[in-house]
Amino acid sequence: MTESSVHPALWPAPHASGPVDATVTVPGSKSVTNRALVLAALSAEPGWLRRPLRSRDTLLMAQALRAMGVGIEETVSSSSAAAPGSPDLTGEAWRVIPAGLHGPVTVDVGNAGTVMRFLPPVATLADGPVRFDGDPRSYERPLHGVIDALRALGARIEDGGRGSLPLTVHGAGALEGGPVRIDASASSQFVSALLLSAPRFNQGVEVRHVGSALPSMPHIRMTVEMLRAVGAQVDEPETGGEPDVWRVSPSALLGRDLTIEPDLSNAQPFLAAALVTGGRVTVRDWPERTTQPGDALRELFTAMGGSCELTPQGLTFTGSGRIHGIDADLSEVGELTPGIAAVAALADSPSTLSGVAHLRLHETDRLAALTKEINELGGDVTETADGLHIRPRPLRGGVFRTYDDHRMATAGAIIGLAVPGVEIENVGTTAKTLPDFPDMWTGMLGAGA
Template identity: 60%
Template sequence: MSEPATPDEPTDLWPAPRPRDAVDRVVSLPGSKSLTNRALLLAALADGPSVVRRPLRSRDTLLMAAALGALGTGLEDQDGDWAVTPAPWESDAAVDCGLAGTVMRFVPPVAGLARGTVAFDGDPHMRLRPVGPMLSALAALGVRIDDGGRGALPFAVHGAGEVPGGTVTIDASASSQFVSALLLAGARYEHGVDVRHVGKPVPSLPHIEMTVQMLRQHGVEVDDHDANRWAVAPGPVRAVDHDIEPDLSNAAPFLALGAATGGRVTVTDWPAETTQPGDELREILTRMGCEVTLADGDLTVVGPERLSGVDLDLHDVGELTPAVAALCALADSPSHLRGIAHIRGHETDRLAALATELGRLGADVTEREDGLSIRPAALHGGTFHTYADHRMAHAGVILGLAVDDVLVEDVATTSKTFPDFASAWTRAVHGTAT
């Protein structure tokens, strides 16, 4: 446990807007990053053209589209949708991962199917994010990897046009994306892929369930009956059009707007059934004292007079931690957030960053090895650093709902998954539907 490196003195400080009364808002959200990037990758592997409808267009998804385009896939804008045409991958390429874990982890297993060398690099912090176990797994499956023994960016995949595949053992306790990455490409491997996890529990299992469901939609046979084992049979990936759901994790700050103000917020087009981890917000907010209803595709949250603290294991939904932690800092009883040691390897060490930044604004926070304990305390304004992490920005703006003079550093980092978030947030707080 350690405090993250303090950023340079920030110059791009954004005053978080604060409502003066309980709000009553209706909000529409852009599409899911997780679904968009999986849909794009499967479309590139498919046996014919397809369309990804209502995709998220953000830094992460544009990086995925650029990566697949660099390999030779055809992508055409059709009134905001993406028309994807698979094509042979027969030349060298360079892939910019930016800060997108899905690009760094999902594209290398696909690059093994190319005929040429594919070089991967990204933003400086991405060289610290874990990818070594997946690269070792790829090597065991017959893909030639050149990473200088670092198990990190930058690295190169030397594609031979085909991958033998087969059975591989991996420790995916640092990221569920290690498993999803292998499964997404596995049907195109000569012997498919049989992934077996060993180690501590895999975090964010709903994301693996999302991957399995989407593979089955493409006609891919997946056996996931045994715990910690996922087997993908070799075969074609059928071309399927996808309609992308709204990003439910990005709903967190907007639902928090209702929760923190004792007001009402409705998010439209909430799916009745979904594999997105963000759906767990319904249960979390209920436990914090909110009234939560889902009817006719609209999710409505009505906030209580005072938020209640919670004791939560967020292991499967770690990406929600920053928003939930911010709400806990506004609650009138203690909270304990557990099972989330793995989020230290996200865009930043989120546990250390949250403990530091919440503490800077007066919160009583104890950082633990696998979580945070947060007790009621008087909060005050100040600068909330984000460490180039979009979820940290969400935490900052949520605090600004109840605390004057919160300045969120680099709010533009939210473009990773939500273009123009700051404008959408301002409109929501001050009364114009997004």
């Protein structure tokens, strides 16, 4: 069944008739799942990923690794031996069986930043050429940081001088590695991409960022922690190393049994529903400690008018019935910007969101898209050099376009809770990271609205 047949071109965003009161289970983290897949594929022994996210981006990653020779077996567990109060581990699990990487193959990256950036370094370790191609928008997303760095480390890559897709990595079965200087100000994924494969490089790698401030630092910290969890030695600025320098030593990686955390960024629209409707939403299995940027929602949404409580069952967020504007530097949590902008458009005072100029290079130009779509519903949003200024205005119904961007779709759904008549164009794009979003959304409202 095609995506368009499941979700019509225009999806009427449900309007909340009262405060929501619901408990939701958010699927696994895309960021963790795709990093875990790469590390497991490069390990010296098989490993398990339990409760992985099954979405377009993660299936593209799994498909690409399989094409290069990695075994990924999917199983479903129907029972759990978990102790009372601990997470239920029933459900899907992937067994990853490392193997010699090979070409020639063609990899479809879709429009997944993690796939298009994390896999070219992996492809340098393959025996043979690996061609990368993807959606039309993927051609516009920058890859120069990864391409230039790999060339400096000894790789042969053909990209027609574009610094973007499509491209071919001519794998030689190994990469020398060593020190490299890159400008990763366009995407922290440039750094993560090199670090993830570095233990398999002959000399490891020393990545030195030489550009302006790095965005999305929590994602780099996530990469470092996951590398260490599989036995890699990583020196980083956070632990006393040089500023903006990461060193990974060459080593074998261990196969692990990893349970994927819920995707906290994908929990955003559900927490926003509590804030917008003055209701209460519990997100199950919220981790007590995490490197996921989405954990910042606890602080951000509390500042905008709610309160939260973290318990062994999950995070319960309660709206106060009022939404306040916020001045926030979102440079470390840029992926949260669309949802925060949607809530800010419904607030009782203006908001300024800064530090997110790099969002112009994401799935779409998110700053331009948010400005245009909110303003077409009657809003007053202006772009700044590195963000948005949002002045709340009474909004009206209308079409909210997504530009094939999953976070635009969920932002429109948030606005639709408070504004009757909002229609989301191509809500099916949420399948990129949050399968079944429309059913989860209507189910949440059915629980208490």
